[in-house]
Amino acid sequence: MGNVEGVQLTWRNGLDSSEAAEVMGLLDKTAQADGVAPVGEHVILRLKAHRDVIHQIEPVQADVRSEHFVVRDTGGVLIGYAHLDTEHEKATGQLVAELAVHPDHRRRGAGTRLVEALLERAELSLEPAPDLGRLRIWSHGEHPGALRLAERYGFSRPRELWRMGRDLTEPALPVVELPEEVRIRTFRVGRDEAAVVDVNRRAFAWHPEQGGMTEQDLRIKEREEWFDAAGFFLAVDAHDRLLGFHWTKVHPDGMGEVYVVGVDPSAQGGGLGRSLTVSGLRHLRNTGCRRVMLYVEADNAPAIKVYQRLGFEKWDTDVQFGR
Structure with missing residues (x-):
């Protein structure tokens, strides 16, 4: 895949241990800057499965449930990453993505290139269109950058998760x-x-x-x-x-x-x-x-009431944008 203002994006169906470690480092930096992990636990578990190549026959471990989009600057520095979960593509046609952009390289085209690559992979137009349910992209913590990209490319908000918490x-x-x-x-x-x-x-x-x-x-x-x-x-x-x-x-x-x-x-x-x-x-x-948290679907009113009675309050929201 090509360049956008010096941003180079490549697609991977598997990562070697070195690149997986780079991605984990990028995710850690993003979490430190934003106060919330940019990807869900299952993505971390799949990346960890790629890191140990000692017991693997091939140096690159492909996970048939995962595709990886890697963005580097002109100097080869990793500045953006997207994980695409394809586990349910055959059964439902749906693809679910999560992405991160290095805090020092934001608003320079990396996020735009990742979203466009995901839309292209899902065979969707780059122009805003009605929600077909084909591609879903998570924004953990409802990041302002994600909101801007969602508006630009016409994504709806089909799903929200609340993070609730309380003092113990x-x-x-x-x-x-x-x-x-x-x-x-x-x-x-x-x-x-x-x-x-x-x-x-x-x-x-x-x-x-x-x-x-x-x-x-x-x-x-x-x-x-x-x-x-x-x-x-x-x-x-x-x-x-x-x-x-x-x-x-x-x-x-x-x-x-x-x-x-x-x-x-x-x-x-x-x-x-x-x-x-x-x-x-x-x-x-x-x-x-000293404190405890949980995740609950925003439309699960009975569960939210139970947690509120136990002293939990809403902290922030994870949004799944869809097209």
């Missing part, structure tokens, strides 16, 4: 109240994966990302530094049948996260999700976290 010292956390014959225990690595994936699939059948979690996805996350089975709570009945779970996460900066709360549809409506959430919040507080 005040207001006081409620007590955990469980239905009769229900208890909460922690996750057992190597034994509970299948049950969690099964409940997750039913609980999030409506969710475009979470509902597709596989046992392999779960095991990959078990190998992450942040994974802690002691912070993974399972609600089970008298026969140890899984009814719901709350998977917590602690970020490197000490921020706690309500990572995933899932309740089997057959057990919903009795306050089990709230009890699981409170159990996780108490654990995060007891392990030293």
